[in-house]
Amino acid sequence: MEKNKLDLRPYGINPAKGRAYENIVYTLALIYNVFQARVEAYFAPFGLTAVQFNVLMLAAYQNGGKGLKQVDLSKRLIASASNITKLVEKSVRAGLLSRRTNPQSRRENIICITPRGQELIDRVWAGYDALVRRMTEKIPSGARRQTGQILQQWLKDLQEAK
Numbered sequence: 001m002e003k004n005k006l007d008l009r010p011y012g013i014n015p016a017k018g019r020a021y022e023n024i025v026y027t028l029a030l031i032y033n034v035f036q037a038r039v040e041a042y043f044a045p046f047g048l049t050a051v052q053f054n055v056l057m058l059a060a061y062q063n064g065g066k067g068l069k070q071v072d073l074s075k076r077l078i079a080s081a082s083n084i085t086k087l088v089e090k091s092v093r094a095g096l097l098s099r100r101t102n103p104q105s106r107r108e109n110i111i112c113i114t115p116r117g118q119e120l121i122d123r124v125w126a127g128y129d130a131l132v133r134r135m136t137e138k139i140p141s142g143a144r145r146q147t148g149q150i151l152q153q154w155l156k157d158l159q160e161a162k
Contacts, residue, residue, distance in 0.1 A: 067112035
Protein backbone atom coordinates (compact mmCIF):
# COMPACT_ATOMS: atom_id res chain seq x y z
CA MET A 1 0.00 0.00 0.00
CA GLU A 2 1.23 3.49 -0.83
CA LYS A 3 2.61 5.41 2.13
CA ASN A 4 0.11 8.31 1.96
CA LYS A 5 -2.96 6.23 1.08
CA LEU A 6 -5.58 5.40 3.69
CA ASP A 7 -6.22 1.70 4.17
CA LEU A 8 -9.98 1.48 3.63
CA ARG A 9 -10.28 -2.22 4.43
CA PRO A 10 -11.10 -1.64 8.14
CA TYR A 11 -14.15 0.30 6.88
CA GLY A 12 -15.30 -2.62 4.76
CA ILE A 13 -13.97 -1.17 1.53
CA ASN A 14 -11.66 -3.36 -0.51
CA PRO A 15 -10.22 -1.34 -3.41
CA ALA A 16 -8.68 -4.52 -4.80
CA LYS A 17 -12.15 -5.65 -5.87
CA GLY A 18 -12.09 -2.96 -8.54
CA ARG A 19 -15.48 -1.51 -7.68
CA ALA A 20 -14.62 2.18 -7.98
CA TYR A 21 -18.28 3.13 -7.55
CA GLU A 22 -18.31 1.47 -4.13
CA ASN A 23 -15.05 3.16 -3.13
CA ILE A 24 -16.43 6.57 -4.10
CA VAL A 25 -19.72 6.24 -2.24
CA TYR A 26 -18.29 4.76 0.95
CA THR A 27 -15.35 7.18 1.04
CA LEU A 28 -17.74 10.09 0.59
CA ALA A 29 -19.86 8.77 3.47
CA LEU A 30 -16.77 8.46 5.68
CA ILE A 31 -15.73 12.03 4.80
CA TYR A 32 -19.22 13.21 5.73
CA ASN A 33 -18.98 11.42 9.09
CA VAL A 34 -15.64 13.11 9.90
CA PHE A 35 -16.97 16.48 8.81
CA GLN A 36 -20.20 16.03 10.79
CA ALA A 37 -18.36 15.01 13.97
CA ARG A 38 -16.07 18.03 13.83
CA VAL A 39 -18.90 20.46 13.10
CA GLU A 40 -21.01 19.00 15.92
CA ALA A 41 -18.05 19.34 18.31
CA TYR A 42 -17.63 22.98 17.27
CA PHE A 43 -21.33 23.82 17.77
CA ALA A 44 -21.77 21.93 21.07
CA PRO A 45 -20.47 24.74 23.36
CA PHE A 46 -23.04 27.06 21.77
CA GLY A 47 -25.88 24.62 22.50
CA LEU A 48 -26.35 24.01 18.77
CA THR A 49 -26.33 21.05 16.46
CA ALA A 50 -25.40 21.17 12.79
CA VAL A 51 -29.03 20.68 11.80
CA GLN A 52 -30.16 23.51 14.08
CA PHE A 53 -27.51 25.76 12.57
CA ASN A 54 -28.70 24.88 9.07
CA VAL A 55 -32.29 25.68 10.03
CA LEU A 56 -31.19 29.06 11.39
CA MET A 57 -29.20 29.76 8.22
CA LEU A 58 -32.12 28.84 5.97
CA ALA A 59 -34.54 30.97 8.00
CA ALA A 60 -32.12 33.90 7.96
CA TYR A 61 -30.91 33.87 4.37
CA GLN A 62 -33.44 32.13 2.14
CA ASN A 63 -36.39 34.00 0.65
CA GLY A 64 -34.87 37.37 1.46
CA GLY A 65 -35.16 36.77 5.19
CA LYS A 66 -38.98 36.72 4.95
CA GLY A 67 -39.14 33.21 6.35
CA LEU A 68 -39.59 29.78 4.93
CA LYS A 69 -42.45 27.32 4.87
CA GLN A 70 -41.83 24.61 7.42
CA VAL A 71 -42.32 21.94 4.74
CA ASP A 72 -39.53 23.55 2.67
CA LEU A 73 -37.17 23.20 5.63
CA SER A 74 -37.70 19.45 5.69
CA LYS A 75 -37.07 19.21 1.94
CA ARG A 76 -33.85 21.21 2.11
CA LEU A 77 -32.52 19.44 5.19
CA ILE A 78 -33.38 15.88 4.18
CA ALA A 79 -35.33 15.38 7.38
CA SER A 80 -38.77 14.06 8.14
CA ALA A 81 -41.60 16.48 8.82
CA SER A 82 -41.86 15.22 12.41
CA ASN A 83 -38.14 15.81 13.04
CA ILE A 84 -38.38 19.31 11.62
CA THR A 85 -41.45 20.00 13.75
CA LYS A 86 -39.56 19.00 16.91
CA LEU A 87 -36.50 21.01 15.89
CA VAL A 88 -38.53 24.10 15.06
CA GLU A 89 -40.47 23.82 18.33
CA LYS A 90 -37.23 23.59 20.31
CA SER A 91 -35.79 26.60 18.45
CA VAL A 92 -38.97 28.62 18.96
CA ARG A 93 -38.87 27.85 22.72
CA ALA A 94 -35.21 28.97 22.76
CA GLY A 95 -36.18 32.25 21.09
CA LEU A 96 -34.08 31.54 17.98
CA LEU A 97 -36.96 31.18 15.53
CA SER A 98 -40.51 32.43 15.29
CA ARG A 99 -43.42 30.61 13.70
CA ARG A 100 -46.51 32.14 12.17
CA THR A 101 -49.38 30.85 10.09
CA ASN A 102 -49.07 31.47 6.36
CA PRO A 103 -51.77 34.02 5.44
CA GLN A 104 -52.22 32.31 2.04
CA SER A 105 -52.63 28.83 3.52
CA ARG A 106 -53.65 28.39 7.14
CA ARG A 107 -52.27 24.83 7.16
CA GLU A 108 -48.71 26.05 6.58
CA ASN A 109 -46.30 27.59 9.05
CA ILE A 110 -43.75 30.23 8.08
CA ILE A 111 -40.51 29.98 10.03
CA CYS A 112 -38.48 33.16 10.59
CA ILE A 113 -35.21 33.95 12.31
CA THR A 114 -35.42 36.10 15.44
CA PRO A 115 -32.87 38.73 16.45
CA ARG A 116 -31.56 36.25 19.05
CA GLY A 117 -31.18 33.58 16.35
CA GLN A 118 -29.34 36.03 14.10
CA GLU A 119 -27.02 36.99 16.96
CA LEU A 120 -26.18 33.31 17.46
CA ILE A 121 -25.41 32.86 13.75
CA ASP A 122 -23.18 35.93 13.88
CA ARG A 123 -21.39 34.61 16.96
CA VAL A 124 -20.63 31.13 15.56
CA TRP A 125 -20.06 32.01 11.91
CA ALA A 126 -16.36 32.94 11.93
CA GLY A 127 -15.30 29.78 13.76
CA TYR A 128 -17.54 27.58 11.61
CA ASP A 129 -16.21 29.17 8.43
CA ALA A 130 -12.62 28.65 9.60
CA LEU A 131 -13.34 25.00 10.43
CA VAL A 132 -14.88 24.30 7.02
CA ARG A 133 -12.00 26.11 5.32
CA ARG A 134 -9.40 24.04 7.23
CA MET A 135 -11.12 20.81 6.30
CA THR A 136 -11.46 21.66 2.60
CA GLU A 137 -7.86 22.83 2.48
CA LYS A 138 -6.97 19.12 2.76
CA ILE A 139 -7.98 18.91 -0.91
CA PRO A 140 -4.99 19.98 -3.04
CA SER A 141 -5.48 23.64 -3.99
CA GLY A 142 -5.33 22.90 -7.71
CA ALA A 143 -8.12 20.34 -7.42
CA ARG A 144 -10.61 22.21 -5.20
CA ARG A 145 -12.54 23.96 -7.94
CA GLN A 146 -12.76 20.81 -10.05
CA THR A 147 -13.76 18.70 -7.03
CA GLY A 148 -16.58 21.14 -6.27
CA GLN A 149 -17.72 21.13 -9.89
CA ILE A 150 -17.69 17.32 -10.09
CA LEU A 151 -19.68 16.96 -6.86
CA GLN A 152 -22.21 19.62 -7.89
CA GLN A 153 -22.72 18.02 -11.30
CA TRP A 154 -23.08 14.60 -9.68
CA LEU A 155 -25.72 15.98 -7.31
CA LYS A 156 -27.57 17.65 -10.18
CA ASP A 157 -27.54 14.46 -12.25
CA LEU A 158 -28.75 12.38 -9.31
CA GLN A 159 -31.58 14.81 -8.59
CA GLU A 160 -32.68 14.82 -12.22
CA ALA A 161 -32.61 11.00 -12.44
CA LYS A 162 -35.52 10.53 -10.02
